[in-house]
Amino acid sequence: MSATLTSSPHPGVPVLKESGQREVFCGLTSIVWLHRRMPDAFFLVVGSRTCAHLIQSAAGVMIFAEPRFGTAILGERDLAGLADANEELDRLVAKLLERRPEIRTLFLVGSCPSEVIKLDLAKAAERLQQQHAGRVRVLNYSGSGIETTFTQGEDGALLAMVPLMPPAGDPAQADQLLLVGTLADGVEERLITLFERLGIPTVRSLPPRRSTELPPVGAGTRVLLAQPFLSATARALVDRGAELIAAPYPIGVEGSRAWMAAAAHAFGIAPAQIAAVLDPLVERGRQAVAPHREVLAGKRLFLLPDSQLEIPLARFLSRECGMELVEVGTPYLDRRLMAEELALLPAGTQLSEGQHLDNQLERVRASRPDLVVCGLGLANPLEAEGIATKWSIELVFSPIHGCDQAGDLAELFARSLRRRAALTFA
Numbered sequence: 001m002s003a004t005l006t007s008s009p010h011p012g013v014p015v016l017k018e019s020g021q022r023e024v025f026c027g028l029t030s031i032v033w034l035h036r037r038m039p040d041a042f043f044l045v046v047g048s049r050t051c052a053h054l055i056q057s058a059a060g061v062m063i064f065a066e067p068r069f070g071t072a073i074l075g076e077r078d079l080a081g082l083a084d085a086n087e088e089l090d091r092l093v094a095k096l097l098e099r100r101p102e103i104r105t106l107f108l109v110g111s112c113p114s115e116v117i118k119l120d121l122a123k124a125a126e127r128l129q130q131q132h133a134g135r136v137r138v139l140n141y142s143g144s145g146i147e148t149t150f151t152q153g154e155d156g157a158l159l160a161m162v163p164l165m166p167p168a169g170d171p172a173q174a175d176q177l178l179l180v181g182t183l184a185d186g187v188e189e190r191l192i193t194l195f196e197r198l199g200i201p202t203v204r205s206l207p208p209r210r211s212t213e214l215p216p217v218g219a220g221t222r223v224l225l226a227q228p229f230l231s232a233t234a235r236a237l238v239d240r241g242a243e244l245i246a247a248p249y250p251i252g253v254e255g256s257r258a259w260m261a262a263a264a265h266a267f268g269i270a271p272a273q274i275a276a277v278l279d280p281l282v283e284r285g286r287q288a289v290a291p292h293r294e295v296l297a298g299k300r301l302f303l304l305p306d307s308q309l310e311i312p313l314a315r316f317l318s319r320e321c322g323m324e325l326v327e328v329g330t331p332y333l334d335r336r337l338m339a340e341e342l343a344l345l346p347a348g349t350q351l352s353e354g355q356h357l358d359n360q361l362e363r364v365r366a367s368r369p370d371l372v373v374c375g376l377g378l379a380n381p382l383e384a385e386g387i388a389t390k391w392s393i394e395l396v397f398s399p400i401h402g403c404d405q406a407g408d409l410a411e412l413f414a415r416s417l418r419r420r421a422a423l424t425f426a
């Protein structure tokens with residue numbers, strides 16, 4: 001465990017780097033939203049009963065529907081090296097594909113146990129791909145807690161798909177805007193309509209809704225990240241010849257406008273056209289945020305690390321809702337992908353990267369913030385200490401992107417404070 005103060009990513013933004021005990025999800029959790037996005041894909045975790053319990057708890061009632069995820073549980077014989085885990089995996093996959101003929105893409109998802117016993121899932125995916133060629137694609141990525149935190153699981157899944165994306169050789173296909181990162185279906189449709197109105201005719205998404213319909217990539221592809229946690233995927237797309245559009249993330253009115261305007265700018269669309277399409281949205285978004293700003297303005301906010309959405313959220317809550325930032329924690333800070341966001345944070349904002357839970361909780365208690373954004377493991381204990389909290393996981397499962405969602409997003413934070421005020425009998 002350690003804590004060091006590193007040089008700032010831009011003037012006025014010191015970063016406290018910490019390591020130690022952490023209170024975060026592992027990357028397996030991202031299966032919960034990825035399987036909903038691609039209904040023809042199946043996510044097979046190769047892990048332990050702990051991993052199976054985690055997914056069941058995170059997915060809640062979804063486990064009662066026809067599940068598109070499961071766990072191949074490594075038994076004691078596998079862990080002791082007595083059984084050939086590869087043979088068992090092949091048998092299990094054959095059985096799964098026989099029972100579920102609709103599966104088109106199978107993700108083998110690595111976990112802590114599979115990594116610790118050095119089960120080579122990349123090789124297993126290649127072998128299974130040959131066995132089931134023409135029937136299903138088999139991909140591999142790691143969602144283990146040793147390597148990944150929460151939303152980084154999505155980065156791994158998308159990265160695994162990049163090599164399968166066809167080259168954008170055909171000039172008719174080459175000029176496209178590629179939105180990268182899972183968005184709620186309704187939000188994605190709305191954003192694509194807006195891009196078309198701005199004058200960008202070809203907009204595609206990664207991940208696509210059908211896992212087999214991967215968008216092409218190459219020179220002429222301009223990538224706009226819809227989520228901030230996709231560092232490895234962004235790098236891989238750039239390596240395939242795509243160009244990355246620098247922009248803040250589509251959180252809040254200001255961020256969403258800047259995000260869409262950056263894409264329009266990259267396609268050479270005139271500022272007057274951008275303003276004609278976006279300004280009415282901005283106006284409506286601001287009006288929707290206003291009643292929540294009344295509750296939030298002047299309140300002190302502390303964000304614990306969870307999803308890498310913390311910096312864009314902090315930027316929205318400070319600039320558009322008037323909140324004061326006590327500390328903004330993030331599990332991982334990619335300075336390049338976060339540059340536009342950092343430039344919009346108030347000067348002197350305390351950022352922290354990584355976590356040393358006890359030290360961070362001491363800072364929470366000492367600063368007595370009005371609202372703490374944290375995971376479920378900390379929310380009720382902090383409430384019991386008299387500190388208002390907002391569960392961070394809701395921010396990953398709710399449609400929060402775009403100008404149209406800004407009011408609902410502000411409401412998610414204002415609700416905690418309103419409820420607290422309503423329950424206070426003074």
Ligand code: SF4
Pocket residue numbers: 026027028047048050051052054110111112113143144145146
């Ligand atoms: S992958 Fe690791 S951290 Fe995640 S549930 Fe399995 S054992 Fe736990």
